[in-house]
Amino acid sequence: MNFKNKLMLMLLLTPLTHAFAQDSDIIKDSIYIQEVESLKEPVKILHAEPLYIDLIRDLGARKGEKEWNLGFGLTDNQVFDSYEALIEYEWAPVNRLGLEVELPFTFYSPINGTPRDAIPSNQLNSIKIAAQWSFYVNEKMATSMAIGYINEFELSSFRDFGKPLIKGNVYNPFFVVAKRWGNNFHSLIYTGPLIEQNFLTNSFHTTYDINTNFHYMIPGTRNFIGIEFNKTLDAGDFDMTMRPQMRVGIADNLLVGIVTGIPVARENERFSTFLRLIWEPAHHKL
Template sequence: MKYVISLWVIALCFVPVTNYAQNINNESLQNNTEENNLPPKVLHAEPLYIDLIRDLGARKGEKEWNIGLGLTDNNNYDEYIALIEYEWAPIDRLGFEIELPFSLYYRTTAESAPANKLNSLKMATQYSFFVSEKWQTSMAIGYIHEFELTEFNNYNEGKLVTGNIYNPFFVAAKNWGKGIHSLLYTGPQFFHHFNESQIEMEWEINSNFHYMIPDTRNFVGLEFNKRLSDDDFDMIIRPQMRVDFAENLLVGIVTGIPLSKRNERFSAFLRLIYEPAN
């Protein structure tokens, strides 16, 4: 945990340095919309761990690269995660995403650990069907499809794709003014493993609360990642902050605190966000 605390301290030192206006507050967004005849868009704080496919109210031509690195301390092994993600908006309000998430494991006890793998090929889309500058509210629906892949050491044996995950979702976000933001991301996940006849289902509910420093894209906040199944409930609280290092480069730092520590203990996650010029 000392490394996680150190990351937070370093990032906090940069916040005053990067606290410059970038025409991203609500008034600037509205003025830009009126002057350039762009579709309405409301400023919302996007969570860093379970992030959105694209900004709510996305505009044509927007695009973004993400690189994520993380560490989770489990009871019998450490899990190192990495992801590469590209998202873009081909038309107004519609976003697409392609993601490659990796998991590497290091055994910490005499018991075995899962095998290293590229978890899946993840493809997703999201459409913002409601954007209201008057109410400072946005809503969207979307769908994520994951092709689950086998472990690296099984690439020469059997099937490469071992199952599918189907995940429709709904997003609603509200900008309350004075830097206060809230967002709800929720939907079912259906797990279809080819070696099992039954499809499993669990419900994902992610509630988010952030404070964004005025005239910047810097924020601090909390993600509450909750999963419900027939006989289980898990929640991980994720304190986080985002720091704007340059006009097109942001860095997000996340820590994870599980409600129950029977399997997973503390975790840390770093997200690098690069926004190429349109």
């Protein structure tokens, strides 16, 4: 076969090869979605879960699901850096009910010559326990809804640890609605009030969070790219941080999430980064 004929053959086959690759990705996505949604009861919809303000458990969780998370973050607060770390365990004891226990830590480091005693003390921020119930799962509309509650026992800093041990409580009911558009595009809204009670003064302070999320799941994988818009209303004050993010599977049951925080309307916070390691001990190999 001469060069001209080879060239013509390549030109004819290229679009066919490209179309086959696209079809292969669609098939992979369809198989993955079918694995999540159709092979077990009850019905469950595949949704992309945000990485920074994450859910208690997958929407439509099935009995026996469980997951460990480790999180690490850095935030520039102008006069000091704050380093956050968390460990959390989430599981589903029955269908559509997710439970979670989380221990979040914060460590502080002065910058620009700021005295150590002028910055907050390192601390185990709180003990958080949470529950989430998926009350609506519509397979035809690829939509799920859930309500939940987080109770956060706020602890004293290491500097004043035990004086008292528990200094307050945060009551946080929330509502979640998520929809998948086709096979790859995902949207989710997570919203609710945070009511903080200070035991020392017996005072209450309420803020309201509205978190909107948009993600694109890479064809044929569990990987995604997306963004969170974390918004807080506080007595007329409005704060928002945009958090571009990506999730990458590095093993069948191990995922890593990378998040960048870009403040849009915050007075004291600058850029931040956050890393989440997600381990699913009982993950079913697809």
